[in-house]
Amino acid sequence: MTPPTEWSRYQALWNLAPTTSIHLRNIICKDGKYVFIVVVQVVGLGNPGMNSSRHSVGMAVLEALASRLGVAGNWRGDRHVSGEVIVSDIQDTQIVLLRPRLLMNINGVSVAKAACKYSVKPEHILLVHDELDKPLGKLAMKQGGSARGHNGVRSCVECLQTDVMPRLRIGIGRPSGKTSVDRHVLGRFSQEEQEVLSGVLEESVNILLSQLTDKENVQSPVSPPGGRLASQTGKQRERLSAPRKDTTTGQT
Numbered sequence: 001m002t003p004p005t006e007w008s009r010y011q012a013l014w015n016l017a018p019t020t021s022i023h024l025r026n027i028i029c030k031d032g033k034y035v036f037i038v039v040v041q042v043v044g045l046g047n048p049g050m051n052s053s054r055h056s057v058g059m060a061v062l063e064a065l066a067s068r069l070g071v072a073g074n075w076r077g078d079r080h081v082s083g084e085v086i087v088s089d090i091q092d093t094q095i096v097l098l099r100p101r102l103l104m105n106i107n108g109v110s111v112a113k114a115a116c117k118y119s120v121k122p123e124h125i126l127l128v129h130d131e132l133d134k135p136l137g138k139l140a141m142k143q144g145g146s147a148r149g150h151n152g153v154r155s156c157v158e159c160l161q162t163d164v165m166p167r168l169r170i171g172i173g174r175p176s177g178k179t180s181v182d183r184h185v186l187g188r189f190s191q192e193e194q195e196v197l198s199g200v201l202e203e204s205v206n207i208l209l210s211q212l213t214d215k216e217n218v219q220s221p222v223s224p225p226g227g228r229l230a231s232q233t234g235k236q237r238e239r240l241s242a243p244r245k246d247t248t249t250g251q252t
Contacts, residue, residue: 040212041096041120043111045129045152047186048101054172055185057197058128058152059099061170064201065208066097075099081114090212096120108155115160122160126211127153127167128204130185134171137196139204141211142167168207170200 042065046056051063066072066086074086086097096118100110115125123144129152134140144164147154157163175184189197 037092037094039094039096039118039120039124041098041111041114041118041125042208042212043098043100043107043114043125043127043156045100045104045107045127045150045156047104048099050186052188053186054189055104055130057130057170057172057200060197061128061168061201061204061208062097062099065205068205068209069095071097077101078114081117082110083114085114087118090209093212094118095212104152104155106155107152108157108159111156112159122162123164123166125156125160125165126208127156127165128208129153129167129169130172131169132172132174132181132185134169135173136171136189136193137200138171139200139207140169140171141207142169166211168204168211170204 042062044056044058044060044062046059047053050056051059063072066075069088069090071086071088074088075084076086077083078085081098082102083098083100085099086095088095088097096114098111098114100107102110111125111127114120115122129150131138131140131150133148143166146163147157153167156165172185175181
């Protein structure tokens with residue numbers, strides 16, 4: 001029996017694509033062979049135009065990641081995903097960096113649009129966001145589960161209709177004295193906090209690169225025990241249809 005040619009292998013993937021999660025965008029020719037690559041979407045949650053605020057620290061992390069990858073000058077606006085995008089590669093993994101151009105409360109609209117355009121599974125979407133309940137300097141990976149009161153994560157869960165997305169939570173701490181939560185999270189880091197932030201950004205990028213270069217983790221992500229499809233009510237769908245002011249009740 002004649003061994004299949006590389007083109008016949010490609011045709012086999014082509015025929016298989018409509019019935020599986022395989023997308024032709026994820027099939028590339030490498031060293032004369034057609035191979036399937038994993039696409040991972042990394043999202044910095046935040047408010048457009050407020051990259052220096054505590055609430056948008058996820059966007060600052062993405063800027064640091066892009067710089068480490070040597071693609072910091074490659075950001076391009078994409079109206080089809082309502083955000084700014086960089087597409088890069090790490091080993092056999094294609095990385096889609098996304099900075100939504102929508103308010104935090106509806107970041108999920110941009111995330112879902114990009115996931116559709118680049119054929120990214122929800123479990124391959126890594127959210128980077130601020131965390132009130134951790135002091136500045138503390139970082140933690142969370143393998144899916146509830147939004148824990150974070151409006152940006154909640155929007156992603158609603159739009160993707162699942163909560164399996166892994167998250168890198170960046171501690172920003174709670175406000176001191178009589179400062180309101182809203183004012184705290186929407187405010188800029190103090191000069192003293194800026195000194196800590198540089199180390200936070202560096203360590204955050206290290207964690208992200210570790211996640212992105214771990215083939216077992218990228219190709220076979222472990223669904224969290226609490227991972228589930230998210231039910232979406234009519235009111236929730238209506239709420240997603242129009243931008244609204246970012247509010248930070250309880251936790252961001």
